[in-house]
Amino acid sequence: MTATQDKGTALRDQLVAWRRWLHMNPEVGFHEHETAAYIEAELRQMPGLLVSRPTETSVLAVLQGGQPGRTALLRADIDALPIHEENTFDFASQRPGVMHACGHDGHTAILLGVAKLLSESPQDVPGEIRMIFQHAEEIGPGGAEELVTQTTLMDGVDVVTGLHLNSQLPAGVVAVKPGPFMAAPDTVELTIRGRGGHGAHPEEAVDPIAIGAQVVGNLQHVVSRHVGAQDALVVSITKFVSGTTHNVIPDTAELMGTVRTFDPDLRQKAPALIERVVKGVCEAHGATYELRYEFGYRPLINTDWVAEQLREIAIETVGPERFQVSKPTMGGEDFSAYLERAPGAYFNVGSGSDAADSRWPHHHPRFTIDEASLETGVRMLHAAALKLTGPPTT
Ligand SMILES: [Zn+2]
Ligand SMILES: [Zn+2]
Incomplete structure:
Protein backbone atom coordinates (compact mmCIF):
# COMPACT_ATOMS: atom_id res chain seq x y z
CA MET A 1 0.00 0.00 0.00
CA ALA A 184 -40.25 27.25 -0.19
CA PRO A 185 -42.12 25.22 2.46
CA ASP A 186 -44.91 27.43 3.80
CA THR A 187 -47.57 26.41 6.29
CA VAL A 188 -51.31 26.96 6.28
CA GLU A 189 -53.57 26.50 9.32
CA LEU A 190 -57.33 26.76 9.13
CA THR A 191 -60.10 26.67 11.70
CA ILE A 192 -63.61 26.26 10.29
CA ARG A 193 -66.37 27.35 12.69
CA GLY A 194 -69.78 25.88 12.01
CA ARG A 195 -72.55 25.13 14.48
CA GLY A 196 -72.79 21.80 16.22
CA GLY A 197 -75.89 19.72 16.56
CA HIS A 198 -77.46 16.27 16.41
CA GLY A 199 -76.12 13.98 13.72
CA ALA A 200 -79.70 13.11 12.78
CA HIS A 201 -80.56 16.76 12.04
CA PRO A 202 -77.83 18.31 9.95
CA GLU A 203 -80.32 20.85 8.62
CA GLU A 204 -80.24 22.51 12.06
CA ALA A 205 -76.44 22.57 12.22
CA VAL A 206 -73.59 24.00 10.15
CA ASP A 207 -71.40 20.97 9.60
CA PRO A 208 -67.68 21.92 9.69
CA ILE A 209 -66.62 18.44 8.56
CA ALA A 210 -68.68 18.51 5.37
CA ILE A 211 -67.51 22.07 4.69
CA GLY A 212 -63.88 21.18 5.49
CA ALA A 213 -64.02 18.26 3.07
CA GLN A 214 -65.16 20.66 0.33
CA VAL A 215 -62.36 23.08 1.22
CA VAL A 216 -59.79 20.29 0.87
CA GLY A 217 -61.16 19.28 -2.52
CA ASN A 218 -61.51 22.83 -3.79
CA LEU A 219 -57.98 23.77 -2.76
CA GLN A 220 -56.74 21.39 -5.45
CA HIS A 221 -58.44 23.71 -7.94
CA VAL A 222 -55.98 26.40 -6.87
CA VAL A 223 -53.24 24.07 -8.08
CA SER A 224 -54.90 22.77 -11.23
CA ARG A 225 -57.08 25.70 -12.35
CA HIS A 226 -55.57 28.94 -11.04
CA VAL A 227 -51.87 28.31 -11.61
CA GLY A 228 -50.16 27.43 -14.87
CA ALA A 229 -48.78 23.93 -15.22
CA GLN A 230 -45.29 25.38 -15.74
CA ASP A 231 -45.37 26.97 -12.27
CA ALA A 232 -44.75 24.39 -9.59
CA LEU A 233 -47.22 24.55 -6.71
CA VAL A 234 -48.12 21.90 -4.17
CA VAL A 235 -50.94 22.29 -1.65
CA SER A 236 -51.27 19.33 0.73
CA ILE A 237 -53.73 19.33 3.60
CA THR A 238 -52.01 17.00 6.03
CA LYS A 239 -54.10 17.37 9.18
CA PHE A 240 -57.90 17.39 9.56
CA VAL A 241 -59.17 17.06 13.12
CA SER A 242 -62.82 17.34 14.13
CA GLY A 243 -65.59 15.65 16.06
CA THR A 244 -65.91 13.23 18.94
CA THR A 245 -68.49 10.55 18.20
CA HIS A 246 -70.98 9.11 15.70
CA ASN A 247 -74.10 11.19 16.38
CA VAL A 248 -72.77 14.68 17.14
CA ILE A 249 -71.99 17.29 14.51
CA PRO A 250 -69.08 19.26 16.00
CA ASP A 251 -68.68 23.04 16.12
CA THR A 252 -65.28 23.27 14.52
CA ALA A 253 -62.74 21.55 12.30
CA GLU A 254 -59.00 22.17 12.44
CA LEU A 255 -56.99 21.77 9.24
CA MET A 256 -53.31 22.17 8.55
CA GLY A 257 -51.15 21.75 5.50
CA THR A 258 -48.09 22.68 3.52
CA VAL A 259 -47.78 24.93 0.47
CA ARG A 260 -44.68 24.55 -1.72
CA THR A 261 -43.50 26.91 -4.44
CA PHE A 262 -40.32 27.96 -6.25
CA ASP A 263 -41.42 31.20 -7.86
CA PRO A 264 -41.31 34.19 -5.45
CA ASP A 265 -44.29 35.93 -7.14
CA LEU A 266 -46.47 32.82 -7.00
CA ARG A 267 -45.39 32.34 -3.38
CA GLN A 268 -46.65 35.81 -2.51
CA LYS A 269 -49.94 35.20 -4.34
CA ALA A 270 -50.60 31.76 -2.81
CA PRO A 271 -52.16 32.94 0.50
CA ALA A 272 -54.76 35.07 -1.34
CA LEU A 273 -55.55 32.26 -3.80
CA ILE A 274 -56.07 29.86 -0.91
CA GLU A 275 -58.14 32.32 1.12
CA ARG A 276 -60.44 32.98 -1.84
CA VAL A 277 -61.37 29.29 -1.93
CA VAL A 278 -61.70 28.96 1.84
CA LYS A 279 -63.83 32.12 2.07
CA GLY A 280 -66.07 31.13 -0.84
CA VAL A 281 -66.75 27.61 0.42
CA CYS A 282 -67.27 28.65 4.05
CA GLU A 283 -69.59 31.54 3.15
CA ALA A 284 -71.58 29.39 0.75
CA HIS A 285 -72.41 27.02 3.60
CA GLY A 286 -72.77 29.47 6.48
CA ALA A 287 -69.51 28.82 8.31
CA THR A 288 -66.84 31.28 9.42
CA TYR A 289 -63.13 30.60 9.41
CA GLU A 290 -59.73 31.70 10.64
CA LEU A 291 -56.82 31.26 8.30
CA ARG A 292 -53.21 31.53 9.42
CA TYR A 293 -50.46 31.47 6.83
CA GLU A 294 -46.82 31.23 7.77
CA PHE A 295 -43.94 31.68 5.36
CA GLY A 296 -41.17 29.12 5.98
CA TYR A 297 -37.72 28.86 4.39
CA ARG A 298 -37.16 30.70 1.13
ZN1 LIG B 1 -34.53 16.38 7.01
ZN1 LIG C 1 -31.72 17.18 5.96
Whole structure:
Protein backbone atom coordinates (compact mmCIF):
# COMPACT_ATOMS: atom_id res chain seq x y z
CA MET A 1 0.00 0.00 0.00
CA THR A 2 1.34 3.46 -0.87
CA ALA A 3 1.49 6.37 1.56
CA THR A 4 -1.43 8.04 -0.24
CA GLN A 5 -3.52 4.89 0.06
CA ASP A 6 -2.63 4.68 3.76
CA LYS A 7 -3.77 8.25 4.21
CA GLY A 8 -6.96 7.54 2.29
CA THR A 9 -7.76 4.52 4.46
CA ALA A 10 -7.05 6.49 7.61
CA LEU A 11 -9.41 9.25 6.50
CA ARG A 12 -12.12 6.74 5.60
CA ASP A 13 -11.87 5.11 9.03
CA GLN A 14 -11.95 8.51 10.69
CA LEU A 15 -15.04 9.59 8.72
CA VAL A 16 -16.87 6.42 9.73
CA ALA A 17 -15.86 6.86 13.38
CA TRP A 18 -17.09 10.47 13.43
CA ARG A 19 -20.35 9.59 11.72
CA ARG A 20 -21.06 6.65 14.01
CA TRP A 21 -20.42 8.65 17.18
CA LEU A 22 -22.79 11.34 15.92
CA HIS A 23 -25.35 8.72 14.88
CA MET A 24 -25.30 7.19 18.38
CA ASN A 25 -25.68 10.58 20.06
CA PRO A 26 -28.35 12.51 18.15
CA GLU A 27 -29.78 15.80 19.41
CA VAL A 28 -32.67 17.81 17.97
CA GLY A 29 -32.43 21.42 16.77
CA PHE A 30 -31.33 24.09 19.28
CA HIS A 31 -30.33 21.31 21.72
CA GLU A 32 -27.14 20.15 19.99
CA HIS A 33 -24.96 20.71 23.09
CA GLU A 34 -23.01 17.46 23.12
CA THR A 35 -22.85 17.45 19.33
CA ALA A 36 -21.34 20.94 19.24
CA ALA A 37 -18.89 20.11 22.04
CA TYR A 38 -17.77 16.99 20.15
CA ILE A 39 -17.31 18.89 16.88
CA GLU A 40 -15.41 21.66 18.64
CA ALA A 41 -13.09 19.17 20.39
CA GLU A 42 -12.33 17.41 17.07
CA LEU A 43 -11.66 20.72 15.28
CA ARG A 44 -9.34 21.90 18.07
CA GLN A 45 -7.09 18.93 17.34
CA MET A 46 -6.55 20.20 13.79
CA PRO A 47 -3.75 22.76 13.48
CA GLY A 48 -4.33 26.22 12.05
CA LEU A 49 -8.09 26.46 12.49
CA LEU A 50 -9.71 29.34 14.32
CA VAL A 51 -12.60 27.67 16.16
CA SER A 52 -15.54 29.54 17.70
CA ARG A 53 -19.22 29.26 18.63
CA PRO A 54 -21.31 31.80 16.71
CA THR A 55 -24.40 30.59 18.66
CA GLU A 56 -24.75 28.24 21.61
CA THR A 57 -24.99 25.06 19.55
CA SER A 58 -23.24 25.93 16.28
CA VAL A 59 -19.50 25.72 15.62
CA LEU A 60 -17.37 27.69 13.17
CA ALA A 61 -13.88 26.81 11.98
CA VAL A 62 -11.98 29.35 9.90
CA LEU A 63 -8.88 28.57 7.87
CA GLN A 64 -6.75 31.36 6.44
CA GLY A 65 -5.20 30.01 3.27
CA GLY A 66 -1.59 30.66 2.29
CA GLN A 67 -2.59 31.97 -1.16
CA PRO A 68 -4.58 35.04 -2.15
CA GLY A 69 -8.20 34.32 -2.97
CA ARG A 70 -11.87 34.69 -2.12
CA THR A 71 -13.78 33.81 1.02
CA ALA A 72 -15.96 30.71 0.85
CA LEU A 73 -18.45 29.36 3.35
CA LEU A 74 -18.94 25.59 3.57
CA ARG A 75 -21.97 24.44 5.54
CA ALA A 76 -22.99 21.21 7.28
CA ASP A 77 -26.17 20.88 9.34
CA ILE A 78 -25.79 18.94 12.59
CA ASP A 79 -29.27 18.37 14.06
CA ALA A 80 -31.30 15.17 14.37
CA LEU A 81 -35.05 14.46 14.37
CA PRO A 82 -37.67 13.43 16.95
CA ILE A 83 -37.96 9.92 15.47
CA HIS A 84 -37.45 6.61 17.26
CA GLU A 85 -34.80 4.66 15.38
CA GLU A 86 -35.70 1.17 14.18
CA ASN A 87 -32.25 0.21 12.93
CA THR A 88 -30.54 -2.47 14.99
CA PHE A 89 -26.88 -1.96 14.07
CA ASP A 90 -24.54 -1.45 16.99
CA PHE A 91 -24.18 2.30 16.40
CA ALA A 92 -27.94 2.96 16.39
CA SER A 93 -29.21 5.92 18.41
CA GLN A 94 -28.71 5.64 22.14
CA ARG A 95 -31.39 8.27 22.75
CA PRO A 96 -34.94 6.91 22.58
CA GLY A 97 -37.11 9.05 20.33
CA VAL A 98 -34.24 10.95 18.71
CA MET A 99 -32.50 9.90 15.52
CA HIS A 100 -30.23 11.08 12.76
CA ALA A 101 -32.76 10.16 10.07
CA CYS A 102 -31.80 12.78 7.48
CA GLY A 103 -28.05 12.16 7.14
CA HIS A 104 -26.86 15.23 9.04
CA ASP A 105 -24.48 12.94 10.98
CA GLY A 106 -22.88 12.24 7.58
CA HIS A 107 -22.81 15.94 6.62
CA THR A 108 -21.01 16.73 9.89
CA ALA A 109 -18.45 13.95 9.39
CA ILE A 110 -17.85 15.14 5.82
CA LEU A 111 -17.18 18.73 6.85
CA LEU A 112 -14.88 17.55 9.65
CA GLY A 113 -13.03 15.55 6.99
CA VAL A 114 -12.71 18.63 4.79
CA ALA A 115 -11.45 20.68 7.75
CA LYS A 116 -8.82 18.02 8.41
CA LEU A 117 -7.61 17.95 4.80
CA LEU A 118 -7.47 21.74 4.56
CA SER A 119 -5.65 22.08 7.88
CA GLU A 120 -3.01 19.62 6.71
CA SER A 121 -1.86 21.86 3.84
CA PRO A 122 -2.97 25.46 4.42
CA GLN A 123 -0.16 26.74 2.23
CA ASP A 124 -2.02 25.38 -0.83
CA VAL A 125 -5.36 26.92 0.11
CA PRO A 126 -6.44 30.19 -1.52
CA GLY A 127 -8.38 32.85 0.36
CA GLU A 128 -10.31 32.12 3.50
CA ILE A 129 -12.49 29.12 4.18
CA ARG A 130 -15.21 29.26 6.80
CA MET A 131 -16.74 25.97 7.82
CA ILE A 132 -20.04 26.31 9.64
CA PHE A 133 -21.53 23.39 11.57
CA GLN A 134 -25.06 24.71 11.65
CA HIS A 135 -27.69 23.87 14.25
CA ALA A 136 -31.45 23.41 13.77
CA GLU A 137 -32.01 22.85 10.07
CA GLU A 138 -35.11 20.75 10.74
CA ILE A 139 -36.96 23.35 12.84
CA GLY A 140 -38.29 26.60 11.38
CA PRO A 141 -37.28 29.44 11.32
CA GLY A 142 -34.02 27.46 11.23
CA GLY A 143 -30.46 27.82 12.41
CA ALA A 144 -29.28 29.32 9.12
CA GLU A 145 -31.58 32.30 9.50
CA GLU A 146 -30.22 32.94 13.00
CA LEU A 147 -26.61 32.72 11.82
CA VAL A 148 -27.27 34.99 8.84
CA THR A 149 -29.20 37.67 10.72
CA GLN A 150 -27.75 37.53 14.25
CA THR A 151 -24.02 36.90 13.67
CA THR A 152 -21.21 38.20 11.44
CA LEU A 153 -20.80 34.80 9.76
CA MET A 154 -21.71 36.08 6.28
CA ASP A 155 -19.71 39.33 6.42
CA GLY A 156 -17.26 39.28 3.53
CA VAL A 157 -18.34 35.85 2.23
CA ASP A 158 -18.00 35.68 -1.58
CA VAL A 159 -19.52 32.26 -2.20
CA VAL A 160 -21.35 29.48 -0.30
CA THR A 161 -21.70 25.76 -0.83
CA GLY A 162 -22.91 22.67 0.98
CA LEU A 163 -24.39 19.28 0.29
CA HIS A 164 -27.13 16.90 1.27
CA LEU A 165 -26.71 13.14 1.19
CA ASN A 166 -29.59 11.61 -0.75
CA SER A 167 -30.80 8.07 -0.18
CA GLN A 168 -32.72 8.10 -3.47
CA LEU A 169 -29.51 8.50 -5.47
CA PRO A 170 -26.97 5.66 -5.76
CA ALA A 171 -23.97 6.02 -3.44
CA GLY A 172 -21.15 7.86 -5.17
CA VAL A 173 -23.36 9.82 -7.57
CA VAL A 174 -23.17 13.61 -7.41
CA ALA A 175 -26.10 15.73 -8.60
CA VAL A 176 -26.38 19.48 -9.02
CA LYS A 177 -28.47 21.89 -11.02
CA PRO A 178 -28.44 25.63 -11.71
CA GLY A 179 -31.46 27.74 -10.72
CA PRO A 180 -34.46 26.60 -8.66
CA PHE A 181 -33.49 23.50 -6.68
CA MET A 182 -35.64 23.27 -3.56
CA ALA A 183 -39.04 24.77 -2.77
CA ALA A 184 -40.25 27.25 -0.19
CA PRO A 185 -42.12 25.22 2.46
CA ASP A 186 -44.91 27.43 3.80
CA THR A 187 -47.57 26.41 6.29
CA VAL A 188 -51.31 26.96 6.28
CA GLU A 189 -53.57 26.50 9.32
CA LEU A 190 -57.33 26.76 9.13
CA THR A 191 -60.10 26.67 11.70
CA ILE A 192 -63.61 26.26 10.29
CA ARG A 193 -66.37 27.35 12.69
CA GLY A 194 -69.78 25.88 12.01
CA ARG A 195 -72.55 25.13 14.48
CA GLY A 196 -72.79 21.80 16.22
CA GLY A 197 -75.89 19.72 16.56
CA HIS A 198 -77.46 16.27 16.41
CA GLY A 199 -76.12 13.98 13.72
CA ALA A 200 -79.70 13.11 12.78
CA HIS A 201 -80.56 16.76 12.04
CA PRO A 202 -77.83 18.31 9.95
CA GLU A 203 -80.32 20.85 8.62
CA GLU A 204 -80.24 22.51 12.06
CA ALA A 205 -76.44 22.57 12.22
CA VAL A 206 -73.59 24.00 10.15
CA ASP A 207 -71.40 20.97 9.60
CA PRO A 208 -67.68 21.92 9.69
CA ILE A 209 -66.62 18.44 8.56
CA ALA A 210 -68.68 18.51 5.37
CA ILE A 211 -67.51 22.07 4.69
CA GLY A 212 -63.88 21.18 5.49
CA ALA A 213 -64.02 18.26 3.07
CA GLN A 214 -65.16 20.66 0.33
CA VAL A 215 -62.36 23.08 1.22
CA VAL A 216 -59.79 20.29 0.87
CA GLY A 217 -61.16 19.28 -2.52
CA ASN A 218 -61.51 22.83 -3.79
CA LEU A 219 -57.98 23.77 -2.76
CA GLN A 220 -56.74 21.39 -5.45
CA HIS A 221 -58.44 23.71 -7.94
CA VAL A 222 -55.98 26.40 -6.87
CA VAL A 223 -53.24 24.07 -8.08
CA SER A 224 -54.90 22.77 -11.23
CA ARG A 225 -57.08 25.70 -12.35
CA HIS A 226 -55.57 28.94 -11.04
CA VAL A 227 -51.87 28.31 -11.61
CA GLY A 228 -50.16 27.43 -14.87
CA ALA A 229 -48.78 23.93 -15.22
CA GLN A 230 -45.29 25.38 -15.74
CA ASP A 231 -45.37 26.97 -12.27
CA ALA A 232 -44.75 24.39 -9.59
CA LEU A 233 -47.22 24.55 -6.71
CA VAL A 234 -48.12 21.90 -4.17
CA VAL A 235 -50.94 22.29 -1.65
CA SER A 236 -51.27 19.33 0.73
CA ILE A 237 -53.73 19.33 3.60
CA THR A 238 -52.01 17.00 6.03
CA LYS A 239 -54.10 17.37 9.18
CA PHE A 240 -57.90 17.39 9.56
CA VAL A 241 -59.17 17.06 13.12
CA SER A 242 -62.82 17.34 14.13
CA GLY A 243 -65.59 15.65 16.06
CA THR A 244 -65.91 13.23 18.94
CA THR A 245 -68.49 10.55 18.20
CA HIS A 246 -70.98 9.11 15.70
CA ASN A 247 -74.10 11.19 16.38
CA VAL A 248 -72.77 14.68 17.14
CA ILE A 249 -71.99 17.29 14.51
CA PRO A 250 -69.08 19.26 16.00
CA ASP A 251 -68.68 23.04 16.12
CA THR A 252 -65.28 23.27 14.52
CA ALA A 253 -62.74 21.55 12.30
CA GLU A 254 -59.00 22.17 12.44
CA LEU A 255 -56.99 21.77 9.24
CA MET A 256 -53.31 22.17 8.55
CA GLY A 257 -51.15 21.75 5.50
CA THR A 258 -48.09 22.68 3.52
CA VAL A 259 -47.78 24.93 0.47
CA ARG A 260 -44.68 24.55 -1.72
CA THR A 261 -43.50 26.91 -4.44
CA PHE A 262 -40.32 27.96 -6.25
CA ASP A 263 -41.42 31.20 -7.86
CA PRO A 264 -41.31 34.19 -5.45
CA ASP A 265 -44.29 35.93 -7.14
CA LEU A 266 -46.47 32.82 -7.00
CA ARG A 267 -45.39 32.34 -3.38
CA GLN A 268 -46.65 35.81 -2.51
CA LYS A 269 -49.94 35.20 -4.34
CA ALA A 270 -50.60 31.76 -2.81
CA PRO A 271 -52.16 32.94 0.50
CA ALA A 272 -54.76 35.07 -1.34
CA LEU A 273 -55.55 32.26 -3.80
CA ILE A 274 -56.07 29.86 -0.91
CA GLU A 275 -58.14 32.32 1.12
CA ARG A 276 -60.44 32.98 -1.84
CA VAL A 277 -61.37 29.29 -1.93
CA VAL A 278 -61.70 28.96 1.84
CA LYS A 279 -63.83 32.12 2.07
CA GLY A 280 -66.07 31.13 -0.84
CA VAL A 281 -66.75 27.61 0.42
CA CYS A 282 -67.27 28.65 4.05
CA GLU A 283 -69.59 31.54 3.15
CA ALA A 284 -71.58 29.39 0.75
CA HIS A 285 -72.41 27.02 3.60
CA GLY A 286 -72.77 29.47 6.48
CA ALA A 287 -69.51 28.82 8.31
CA THR A 288 -66.84 31.28 9.42
CA TYR A 289 -63.13 30.60 9.41
CA GLU A 290 -59.73 31.70 10.64
CA LEU A 291 -56.82 31.26 8.30
CA ARG A 292 -53.21 31.53 9.42
CA TYR A 293 -50.46 31.47 6.83
CA GLU A 294 -46.82 31.23 7.77
CA PHE A 295 -43.94 31.68 5.36
CA GLY A 296 -41.17 29.12 5.98
CA TYR A 297 -37.72 28.86 4.39
CA ARG A 298 -37.16 30.70 1.13
CA PRO A 299 -36.91 28.67 -2.06
CA LEU A 300 -33.37 27.44 -2.68
CA ILE A 301 -32.17 28.93 -5.97
CA ASN A 302 -28.66 27.90 -7.01
CA THR A 303 -26.45 30.55 -8.61
CA ASP A 304 -25.71 29.46 -12.18
CA TRP A 305 -21.92 29.99 -12.20
CA VAL A 306 -21.42 28.22 -8.88
CA ALA A 307 -23.56 25.27 -10.01
CA GLU A 308 -21.48 25.14 -13.20
CA GLN A 309 -18.24 25.01 -11.20
CA LEU A 310 -19.67 22.23 -9.03
CA ARG A 311 -20.62 20.33 -12.18
CA GLU A 312 -17.03 20.60 -13.41
CA ILE A 313 -15.71 19.50 -10.03
CA ALA A 314 -18.10 16.54 -9.95
CA ILE A 315 -17.00 15.40 -13.39
CA GLU A 316 -13.34 15.63 -12.33
CA THR A 317 -13.97 14.00 -8.95
CA VAL A 318 -16.44 11.18 -9.59
CA GLY A 319 -16.36 11.02 -13.41
CA PRO A 320 -19.02 11.93 -15.97
CA GLU A 321 -20.83 8.60 -15.53
CA ARG A 322 -21.49 9.37 -11.88
CA PHE A 323 -22.64 12.95 -12.44
CA GLN A 324 -26.34 13.81 -12.81
CA VAL A 325 -28.23 17.02 -13.36
CA SER A 326 -30.57 17.01 -10.36
CA LYS A 327 -34.27 17.44 -10.63
CA PRO A 328 -35.77 20.23 -8.54
CA THR A 329 -37.48 18.93 -5.42
CA MET A 330 -40.48 20.28 -3.48
CA GLY A 331 -38.58 19.71 -0.21
CA GLY A 332 -37.35 22.77 1.69
CA GLU A 333 -33.90 23.65 3.09
CA ASP A 334 -32.73 26.55 5.22
CA PHE A 335 -29.48 26.68 3.20
CA SER A 336 -31.54 29.16 1.17
CA ALA A 337 -30.91 31.77 3.91
CA TYR A 338 -27.20 31.91 3.01
CA LEU A 339 -28.05 32.39 -0.67
CA GLU A 340 -29.92 35.58 0.20
CA ARG A 341 -26.55 37.04 1.15
CA ALA A 342 -24.03 35.54 -1.28
CA PRO A 343 -23.96 33.53 -4.50
CA GLY A 344 -23.69 29.81 -4.04
CA ALA A 345 -25.05 26.38 -4.83
CA TYR A 346 -26.22 23.32 -2.95
CA PHE A 347 -25.71 19.82 -4.29
CA ASN A 348 -26.58 16.18 -3.57
CA VAL A 349 -24.34 13.20 -2.96
CA GLY A 350 -26.01 9.82 -3.36
CA SER A 351 -25.99 7.60 -0.27
CA GLY A 352 -28.35 4.80 -1.32
CA SER A 353 -27.25 1.21 -1.85
CA ASP A 354 -28.65 -2.28 -1.40
CA ALA A 355 -25.41 -3.41 0.25
CA ALA A 356 -25.87 -0.87 3.05
CA ASP A 357 -29.70 -1.18 3.03
CA SER A 358 -29.70 2.61 2.71
CA ARG A 359 -32.46 3.35 0.23
CA TRP A 360 -35.06 4.14 2.93
CA PRO A 361 -36.53 7.63 2.53
CA HIS A 362 -35.23 10.53 4.61
CA HIS A 363 -37.04 10.91 7.95
CA HIS A 364 -37.85 7.17 8.02
CA PRO A 365 -36.98 5.22 11.21
CA ARG A 366 -34.86 2.84 9.12
CA PHE A 367 -32.95 5.61 7.33
CA THR A 368 -29.20 5.16 7.08
CA ILE A 369 -26.41 5.96 4.64
CA ASP A 370 -23.88 3.96 2.67
CA GLU A 371 -20.73 5.17 4.43
CA ALA A 372 -18.80 5.11 1.14
CA SER A 373 -20.69 8.32 0.35
CA LEU A 374 -18.76 10.12 3.12
CA GLU A 375 -15.56 9.99 1.12
CA THR A 376 -17.32 11.18 -2.03
CA GLY A 377 -18.70 14.11 -0.03
CA VAL A 378 -15.27 15.02 1.32
CA ARG A 379 -13.63 14.87 -2.10
CA MET A 380 -16.36 17.05 -3.63
CA LEU A 381 -16.45 19.64 -0.87
CA HIS A 382 -12.65 19.81 -0.53
CA ALA A 383 -12.25 20.35 -4.28
CA ALA A 384 -15.07 22.91 -4.21
CA ALA A 385 -13.38 24.84 -1.38
CA LEU A 386 -10.15 25.10 -3.38
CA LYS A 387 -11.81 25.95 -6.68
CA LEU A 388 -14.35 28.47 -5.41
CA THR A 389 -11.72 30.45 -3.48
CA GLY A 390 -9.12 30.29 -6.25
CA PRO A 391 -8.68 32.46 -9.32
CA PRO A 392 -11.65 32.46 -11.73
CA THR A 393 -11.21 29.77 -14.38
CA THR A 394 -13.13 31.58 -17.11
ZN1 LIG B 1 -34.53 16.38 7.01
ZN1 LIG C 1 -31.72 17.18 5.96
